[in-house]
Amino acid sequence: AQSVTQLGSHVSVSEGALVLLRCNYSSSVPPYLFWYVQYPNQGLQLLLKYTSAATLVKGINGFEAEFKKSETSFHLTKPSAHMSDAAEYFCAVSGPGANSKLTFGKGITLSVRP
Amino acid sequence: GAVVSQHPSRVICKSGTSVKIECRSLDFQATTMFWYRQFPKKSLMLMATSNEGSKATYEQGVEKDKFLINHASLTLSTLTVTSAHPEDSSFYICSATPLQGGLYEQYFGPGTRLTVT
Numbered sequence: 001a002q003s004v005t006q007l008g009s010h011v012s013v014s015e016g017a018l019v020l021l022r023c024n025y026s027s028s029v030p031p032y033l034f035w036y037v038q039y040p041n042q043g044l045q046l047l048l049k050y051t052s053a054a055t056l057v058k059g060i061n062g063f064e065a066e067f068k069k070s071e072t073s074f075h076l077t078k079p080s081a082h083m084s085d086a087a088e089y090f091c092a093v094s095g096p097g098a099n100s101k102l103t104f105g106k107g108i109t110l111s112v113r114p
Numbered sequence: 115g116a117v118v119s120q121h122p123s124r125v126i127c128k129s130g131t132s133v134k135i136e137c138r139s140l141d142f143q144a145t146t147m148f149w150y151r152q153f154p155k156k157s158l159m160l161m162a163t164s165n166e167g168s169k170a171t172y173e174q175g176v177e178k179d180k181f182l183i184n185h186a187s188l189t190l191s192t193l194t195v196t197s198a199h200p201e202d203s204s205f206y207i208c209s210a211t212p213l214q215g216g217l218y219e220q221y222f223g224p225g226t227r228l229t230v231t
Contacts, residue, residue, distance in 0.1 A: 034219065036222075041205075041225070041227065042224055042225060043118075043120075043207050043222040043223050043224040043225045044158075044207070044209075044222040045222070046219060046221075049219055090157065090158070101148070101160060101163065102148075102160070102209075102220060103160075104157045104158050105157065106156070106157045107156075107157050109155075
């Protein structure tokens with residue numbers, strides 16, 4: 001069984017500030033981990049993924065995440081927030097199979113203040 | 115590459131009618147397609163997993179007779195909401211996994227907003 005916990009539902013940062021969105025997972029098998037972003041009334045766009053290679057994963061738009069097995073975490077960070085980063089962010093976990101189901105966290109809304 | 119489209123993007127139908135939503139992988143072949151439902155300000159709920167040429171696998175609590183899924187080819191899956199009711203109003207999103215393995219990720223469509231009046 002797999003699950004994802006995203007604590008809090010809303011994070012607000014100032015433009016230029018550090019973005020930190022937390023994700024903890026639970027998995028009975030080696031996990032594959034993903035961060036997706038969703039803009040209003042749109043589908044999901046993959047930001048980055050961890051698939052058992054390097055533990056520090058760099059994604060699009062300046063985002064990165066670090067897989068920490070000991071902490072069962074996969075937190076998403078960006079050094080400097082931009083107004084265009086305001087969106088809904090979802091962390092997800094799947095098993096190692098190519099067609100494994102994704103289990104999503106409940107999502108976090110990121111707001112960026114001017 | 116790896117583009118998934120959905121049609122229609124928005125549909126309004128009357129209660130009791132059926133509506134079909136198409137999900138297409140435009141530039142790759144998909145072994146598996148997934149259908150999700152998303153309520154306002156909520157996460158995605160997996161409804162079913164669809165494999166080409168076989169019956170879909172539905173998640174617990176999802177009515178298979180109400181949400182008919184057909185995966186007739188490696189690039190097309192359809193979701194038909196039968197006898198729709200206002201409580202079926204939602205945002206439906208599909209995703210597809212490429213036939214060529216190793217990517218271990220799903221590519222998502224832009225979603226379909228269904229409103230049942």
